[in-house]
Amino acid sequence: MSDLSTIEAELQRYEQLKRDAEEARQHAIRVMRELMHKYNITIEQVTQPARKKRKPRHDRPVRYRFPDGSTWGGYGRPPRWAIEARARGEDLSTYQVEESE
Secondary structure (H helix, E strand, C coil): CCCHHHHHHHHHHHHHHHHHHHHHHHHHHHHHHHHHHHHCHHHHHHCCCCCCCCCCCCCCCCECCCCCCCCECCCCCHHHHHHHHHHHHCCCCHHHHCCCC
């Protein structure tokens, strides 16, 4: 019978933990409501997604143009056509754009 009493004790402990968790949840809701009222925050302001700040985009000139018309400024990860051209032993200067373009 000790197994049954252990199970009953665990069940009571589980039920108490559930009550404690719900009490903590209700307390958190009360605190949030008080703070929202204090600082005049609406539910819409809380639920709208946060906006990420975009990094300023620098328009860089095109430095390389592949025959199919795709371009690359020479910064960052090279496009597939540039990687393949290098693998074939080609010099990227053959795809370099004139300054006047």
